[in-house]
Amino acid sequence: MAFDPNSVLTVQPIPGLPDEVNQIRLDTADIVANRIIPLENASWRDESTRKAYQSIVAEVKERKLWAPHLPVEYGGNDLGFLSHAYMNEILAWCGMAAPMFGVVAPNSGNQKVLVKYATPEQKKKWLEPLVRGETQSCYSMTEPDNAGSDPRSIKTSAVKDGDQWVINGRKWFTSNGIRADWALVMCRTEESDGAGGVNEKMSQFIVPTDTPGFEIVRSVPVWGRDGSHCEIIYKDVRVPLDNIIGSEGQGHAAAQERLGAGRVYHCMNSIGHMWRAFDLMVKRAIERDVYQGKLEDKQFIQGFIADSYMDIQASRLMTIHCADLMERGVDARTEISAIKVFVPQAYHRVVDRAIQVFGAKGVSSDTPLAGMWLGARTLRIADGPDEVHKILIAKNVLDRYHDGLSWDFGVC
Ligand SMILES: Cc1cc2nc3c(=O)[nH]c(=O)nc-3n(C[C@H](O)[C@H](O)[C@H](O)COP(=O)(O)OP(=O)(O)OC[C@H]3O[C@@H](n4cnc5c(N)ncnc54)[C@H](O)[C@@H]3O)c2cc1C
Secondary structure: OOOOOOOOOOOOOOOOOOOHHHHHHHHHHHHHHHHHHHHHOOOOOOOHHHHHHHHHHHHHHHOOOOOOOHHHOOOOOOOHHHHHHHHHHHOOOOOOOOHHHHOOHHHHHHHHHHHHHHHHHHHHHHHHHOOOOOOOOOOEEEOOOOOOOOOHHHHOOEEEOOOOOEEEEEEEOOOOOOOOEEEEEEEEEEOOOOHHHHHHHEEEEEEEOOOEEEEEEEEOEEOEEOOOOEEEEEEEEEEEHHHOOOOOOOOHHHHHHHHHHHHHHHHHHHHHHHHHHHHHHHHHHHHHOOOOOEEHHHHHHHHHHHHHHHHHHHHHHHHHHHHHHHHOOOOOOHHHHHHHHHHHHHHEEEEHHHHHHHOOOHHHHOOHHHHHHHHHHHHOOOOOOOOHHHHHHHHHHHHHOOOOOOOOOOOO
């Protein structure tokens, strides 16, 4: 893919941010702008590109930016939630940057779950090789025959048999399934709903992908492209009792924690993509001659610039507000749902305008815009569709009013 190299990432300290967070932004931008973006057009078949990749990873580790989401004892740098969120925005400038910083879904989400819920033995066996980049993982929750937006409908079962769990079911859209050495699989561990509700009947298991009965049916093509989103049959898959992560019934709670933080990271990622699209669009408007003038002189195009500016700023302020609340331990479930709806839609609008400004080149693969446009649309479904999050926002607001309170936008 021959991307337009017409992008310069410039980052300045943000007044009021803690010095260490500003420094992390500047260091991240330095590596992305000066070392990674210049490689965007390089071929991975070249030995020199592979060597450059390794030397960038070494520099990221030396500058203590590797795996910002993980504690130092597991090979990360524990940079804090807000710093990681700001980093994601910059990493999104270039598709190949995140893996070079050790933050790539679904591995990073699985790592967080293992840090919190795994036993010391499980951490040694599954987490540490994953952080070192020696293994790959996937997250297997959604099922073709049950509504993914209602996780209580999961039917894949895990039943104890002697010293093993026996897993049966069918999943799909298990991203990275093709490459994974193990899957973190959400299962129903009891049939009846019982006390505590159906959420407490869900448990998560590690299933090595070479276990008999683990069968990849296909990689589901997305937007006409083959990817790594796998449909998988689990047929009498037997794993040791030790492969449960956390205790029985903790699967739903662990998934919610993972998805909450993940949504903030995804949104910062989307904001980084918007920023790159905006940068490409503005430069194109300044350079492109049309009808005896430049595109930048046309009011339609000025409107695109202004609308995109507002979409990006609104997305950033909402997401950073949410990250800030989470860093301070405030319950931010409503804000998480709000950004999960707003940011992908804003992302889609910004990229769509940028494509329009580029004309035919915008839908070609000579810029990253076409890929971003498809990605933005997908984000309105993955990790919970818009409608489900809007229902949650309205429910939380209405509950508060029924309690005789109003909504305090600064805190709630
Ligand atoms: C690219 C991609 C990658 C993914 N990666 C993973 C992964 O790695 N692991 C994994 O487990 N899953 C993954 N998913 C699955 C994703 O989480 C689900 O697609 C999502 O949760 C929605 O579930 P569903 O597709 O079954 O839609 P359904 O639940 O069938 O919903 C369909 C539509 O119904 C509407 N709807 C749903 N509920 C309501 C309601 N209460 N009121 C009104 N309307 C409603 C919404 O418009 C929704 O889009 C991925 C999906 C995509 C697209």
